[in-house]
Amino acid sequence: MTNIRDDHWTAPVAGASLDAAVRVPGSKSITNRAYVLAALASAPTRVRHPLDSRDTRLMLGALASLGARSEETIDGFLVHPLGTISGRGDETTVTLGNAGTVARFTPALATLGDASVQFDGDDAIRRRPIDPLLAALRKLGARIDDGGRGAPPFTVHGTGGLRGGRVDLDSSASSQFLSALLLAGPAFEQGVTVRLVGGAPPSEPHIAMTLDMLRRFGATVERSGTEFHVEPAKLSCPEYVVEPDLSTAAPFVAAAVVGGGTVRVHGWPKQTTQPGDWLRGLVTELGAKATLDDDGLSVTGGGAFPGIDLDLHEVGELTPVIAAMLCFAESPSSITGVAHLRGHETDRLTALATELSGLGAGVTELEDGLEITPAPMHGGVFHTYEDHRLVMAAAVLGLRVPGVLVEDPETVGKTFPKFVETWSDLVS
Numbered sequence: 001m002t003n004i005r006d007d008h009w010t011a012p013v014a015g016a017s018l019d020a021a022v023r024v025p026g027s028k029s030i031t032n033r034a035y036v037l038a039a040l041a042s043a044p045t046r047v048r049h050p051l052d053s054r055d056t057r058l059m060l061g062a063l064a065s066l067g068a069r070s071e072e073t074i075d076g077f078l079v080h081p082l083g084t085i086s087g088r089g090d091e092t093t094v095t096l097g098n099a100g101t102v103a104r105f106t107p108a109l110a111t112l113g114d115a116s117v118q119f120d121g122d123d124a125i126r127r128r129p130i131d132p133l134l135a136a137l138r139k140l141g142a143r144i145d146d147g148g149r150g151a152p153p154f155t156v157h158g159t160g161g162l163r164g165g166r167v168d169l170d171s172s173a174s175s176q177f178l179s180a181l182l183l184a185g186p187a188f189e190q191g192v193t194v195r196l197v198g199g200a201p202p203s204e205p206h207i208a209m210t211l212d213m214l215r216r217f218g219a220t221v222e223r224s225g226t227e228f229h230v231e232p233a234k235l236s237c238p239e240y241v242v243e244p245d246l247s248t249a250a251p252f253v254a255a256a257v258v259g260g261g262t263v264r265v266h267g268w269p270k271q272t273t274q275p276g277d278w279l280r281g282l283v284t285e286l287g288a289k290a291t292l293d294d295d296g297l298s299v300t301g302g303g304a305f306p307g308i309d310l311d312l313h314e315v316g317e318l319t320p321v322i323a324a325m326l327c328f329a330e331s332p333s334s335i336t337g338v339a340h341l342r343g344h345e346t347d348r349l350t351a352l353a354t355e356l357s358g359l360g361a362g363v364t365e366l367e368d369g370l371e372i373t374p375a376p377m378h379g380g381v382f383h384t385y386e387d388h389r390l391v392m393a394a395a396v397l398g399l400r401v402p403g404v405l406v407e408d409p410e411t412v413g414k415t416f417p418k419f420v421e422t423w424s425d426l427v428s
């Protein structure tokens with residue numbers, strides 16, 4: 001019983017101490033990187049246990065528009081290399097939705113074909129930063145027409161290949177700009193050498209993920225501080241197995257801390273580049289017990305935990321769930337280092353401050369984060385701004401606050417179409 005009415009879902013309250021086990025779907029970040037690298041490879045790649053969600057379907061659709069077809073298999077997709085699009089001068093479109101990975105990773109691929117490719121998506125993606133990436137691609141030889149907007153809609157006029165070479169990049173608004181250049185680098189005539197300028201990019205684990213996956217596809221990649229080099233190379237990886245998404249697992253981990261009891265996440269990898277792995281240390285600091293074994297991660301919490309000061313610059317996508325969890329801490333908390341979240345699916349700092357305060361929490365918006373002071377909370381509508389992670393955050397609140405009405409729960413389908421059912425099973 002999922003309790004969705006009039007486009008609102010009443011998030012279930014945790015009764016007795018939790019004792020549950022969940023399986024979460026594949027990692028969005030790994031799936032979409034695997035698809036991009038498969039399209040750049042010289043032979044088909046079997047991607048096993050990928051995430052199947054709005055963002056990953058958009059990626060497969062984008063790659064199909066660019067000439068890389070894919071076929072469904074028993075446990076994922078077989079992705080074929082990029083062919084010719086459909087002939088010189090033809091026009092095609094790529095639909096971005098609100099997927100940062102699709103918007104940032106696929107324009108470089110369009111430079112390799114002969115067609116003019118128009119990129120556009122939801123209103124929200126038109127507001128998300130991309131200009132530094134487009135500027136870097138132009139420096140590397142790309143022809144891109146964005147009407148001076150520095151945002152979608154824009155058109156990449158493919159010229160059958162890209163020179164590549166050295167480029168300076170400001171990736172402080174999103175690590176995805178850097179990942180985009182590195183992922184496509186093996187296909188550029190001279191490879192690519194990126195020197196970071198400006199502030200440090202957020203989401204360092206996602207950069208490590210890019211380097212690791214490039215290597216698994218046979219690329220030669222070097223990093224020396226803020227300089228990255230990718231050699232031109234023919235890629236290949238006959239089979240790639242995608243790990244469960246540990247950021248999607250975050251609300252389930254938080255449930256053990258907030259609700260008390262034990263939650264087991266099957267398939268948690270022993271070694272990973274995913275930012276969500278950082279949660280094991282966090283929950284331990286909050287007094288919960290996290291045990292990683294061959295079958296996954298078990299988290300046991302008691303429901304009571306202290307406040308904490310966190311810099312989430314490296315793991316920004318975990319912020320909504322962590323902010324919701326910290327509303328139940330026994331002392332004040334702060335989250336800093338995440339100004340770039342204003343350019344995520346929505347301005348997450350304003351959205352979280354508004355929605356958490358709206359249900360009674362003592363939340364102050366900082367320029368780069370949030371201050372959270374414990375206060376009694378009450379039910380009401382939690383607006384989700386077409387942001388999957390706000391649905392997950394609201395679910396965490398609902399564990400202890402009766403009557404949290406989550407607006408537009410389907411928006412969670414960006415990364416976890418069955419979230420509501422899985423969450424309801426957890427609590428029942």
Ligand SMILES: O=C(O)C1=C[C@@H](OP(=O)(O)O)[C@@H](O)[C@H](O)C1
Pocket residue numbers: 028029030100101173174175176179202203206316317340
């Ligand atoms: O490369 C990736 O797969 C991602 C990088 C991060 O983006 P930002 O660096 O823009 O935060 C993260 O928040 C996003 O969910 C996925």
Ligand SMILES: C=C(OP(=O)(O)O)C(=O)O
Pocket residue numbers: 098099100101317344345389
């Ligand atoms: C920021 C996120 O997504 P995207 O891949 O669209 O950037 C996210 O999933 O939290």
